[in-house]
Amino acid sequence: MKNRTWKVAGILGGVLAISAGAGTLVRADETSTEITNDNSADSVLEADAWETKAAANVNTYANVRTEASADAEKAGVMPKGAAAEVIEKEGEWTRIVSGDVEGYVKTELLAFADEAKNIYQETYGNQGTVTASSLRVRNTPSLEGQQIGSKKKGSMVEILSQEGDWYQIEHGDGSAYVAAEYVQTGEATAVTVEEYKEQQATEAAVNVGNGELDLLAAIIQCEAGGESHTGKVAVGAVIMNRVRSGQFPNTITEVVYQSGQFSPVASGILSSVLSQGARSDCYQAAQEALNGSNPVGGALYFNSGSGRGIQIGNQHFY
Secondary structure: OOOOEEEEEOOOOEEEEEEEOOEEEEEOOEEOOOOOOOOOOOOOOOOOOOOOOOOOOOOOOOEEEEOOOEEEEEEOOEEOOOOEEEEEEEEOOEEEEEEEEEEEEEHHEEEHHHHHHHHHHHOOOEEEOOOEEEEEEEOOOOOOOOEEEEEEEOOOEEEEEEEOOEEEEOOOOOEEEEEHHEEEEEOOOOOEEEHHHHHHOOOOOOEEEHHHHHHHHHHHHHHHHOOOOOHHHHHHHHHHHHHHHOOOOOOOOHHOOOOOOOHHHHHHHHHHHHHOOOOHHHHHHHHHHHHOOOOOOOOEEEEOOOOOOEEOEEEOOO
16 A cells, blocks of 8 residues: 555575674575665564554544644544554644654544554554565474475565564464564555545546456455355455555456465466356456445455454454
């Protein structure tokens, strides 16, 4: 999304690399030789980072004003759950910096510290993008742990927790570990008034060819064939949110076939549904999603049993 500011924890390449700033040798856990020295940013996954942060505790959005007054000009908009750095609390107003926006938000519209972290994670989850060319997935948070898989560059991972220099991620039906320095995490922040207007304009229906309508209907059937009509539209809406987001490819085909994103692609189930044609109810849901119907807001992910975000039927959208 355009309201996301991406922060890189750092990448170290090869088997041995020089750690940033300290000059000490450390072992890396990927096959790329790319090296960066940027280790300065705090991740929203780190508990300590939220001691000075706030999140928008609203159903839609909170206005950011240029001054501590409801009559002041709008500097930007904080979407639901968006994170901000707190500069100063001033009674009814709190001065914040969020992305490229600085200004004042009514204190009653914000949550702080641990409560803010919980709201942020319920709204956006904990996702990361693999930056290594091939990142090893291990069964324990250690370089000595057994390798049980790998993730290609650009793959999205769902982060469950952080243990030192390692992220625990969803892997298959369970969990596993990857080196945190090779996973880029994002922070949803405020947007300027101009960006907000631009985003509103993109919410209009997206025109696609028949092939992409077929594909959208098929993936809806694969992922939500047994769900209610709203549940089917919700899956379509997530895909359309990704198409509109700067975080993902900008076509339905590229979103659906992006590596590691939708299990029916790898299993061959999607191909089977495409060859036979999706059901009419799934086509209806796909067309509604294309026309802008969206019961899940800005959600970019869904799964069953996560307990976060919006629940529709057996699935959670966040």
